[in-house]
Amino acid sequence: MSVFTPLERHELEVFLAPYGLGRLRDFQGISAGTENSNFFVSLEGGEYVLTLVERGPVADMPFFVELLERLHQADLPVPYAVLTQNGEALRELAGKPALLQPRLAGKHIAQPNAHHCEEVGKLLAHIHLATRDDIIERRSDRGLDWMLSEGPLQALELPEAQLPLLRACLDEISEYKERVFALPRANLHADLFRDNAMFDGNHLTGVIDFYNACSGPMLYDLAITVNDWCSQADESLDGPRTRALLGAYAALRPFTAAEAAIWPTMLRIACLRFWLSRLIAARNFAGQDVLIHDPEEFRRRLEQRQHVELSLPFAL
Structure with missing residues (x-):
């Protein structure tokens, strides 16, 4: 499994509390990643993806947040940073830059036409x-x-x-x-x-x-x-x-x-x-x-x- 930084339930619950999205129902690591640690997170307030950034300088993270917000504002179907109740987008979890984003619907296409x-x-x-x-x-x-x-x-x-x-x-x-x-x-x-x-x-x-x-x-x-x-x-x-x-x-x-x-x-x-x-x-x-x-x-x-x-x- 490509989860480089495992998480415990209690530390994830502490991290998620400031978003005000309700109780943590479930979470699981995503095996498809090759560079970052990604988790599906199920909350009372919806389905999300949590990313811990494992590669690249922390200084680049505001770029990703700004770009995705730009594309989101252009009505393109991309993930974007969910803000905490205090307006924070980029945070830290387990010593890594962390972003919580909405989980997009759909599935991957193995054989595209x-x-x-x-x-x-x-x-x-x-x-x-x-x-x-x-x-x-x-x-x-x-x-x-x-x-x-x-x-x-x-x-x-x-x-x-x-x-x-x-x-x-x-x-x-x-x-x-x-x-x-x-x-x-x-x-x-x-x-x-x-x-x-x-x-x-x-x-x-x-x-x-x-x-x-x-x-x-x-x-x-x-x-x-x-x-x-x-x-x-x-x-x-x-x-x-x-x-x-x-x-x-x-x-x-x-x-x-x-x-x-x-x-x-x-x-x-x-x-x-x-x-x-x-x-x-x-x-x-x-x-x-x-x-x-x-x-x-x-x-x-x-x-x-x-x-x-x-x-x-x-x-x-």
Whole structure:
């Protein structure tokens, strides 16, 4: 179970009392997390999710609170910090930054179809549109500079046969870095995988886990999303799902010529980011009772993205 900081019932009851949401009925750890400790919390006043932030500087927490409140005020289906009766949003529990948020309805989609992808494309565009004119700045701690420094370190542990793929992608990042930074920007979710979206049937009911959110190129967020929602069993991109997601997004936020030109590169960069972070997690948590995603999934995706035939719907 991916709960890094276990909680006792009595300490949770003390923490929850200032919210005035009634008696604690039940709570349980959520096994799906890989970086933070999350708990479902059932109170007389409703159903909530409690997050203890395990990774990243405490100084970043006001950014997440502000971003989610901005998106909530834009009527987007996102979690947001519940305030105590004294107006506190960010608090501390078990020595960790803690947020209580409403539990969103719906469930994850393991096998998305084109309609699911269309819904995700629309919501991602709305997130970007809600922030691009007044960006809340936060530099990603898993950005291009991190990839360029972490990649050579991971290369020391990789099989020789995988090194050309890694080196080629690192060289491509070095070559295109300034062009990437010059692309249109907004606030990004930066981790919009299938297990971070909730559906009720075909209706998208919410997007969760904004703890990798940052400011940066909107196209990067889109590449991360497409790589997960639109990959087939062999990790190549599925045409109907990819076109549905990109088309729905572009209908709300049309792409620029610069974005269209760099799209294949951005898909590869997004693959490398998660190949590297999964390699690190697999080594750091080996033998522990923590959910570890397979790094090989993104290595195979990176191989498949060496040839990208599905272009952006530019100039619709």
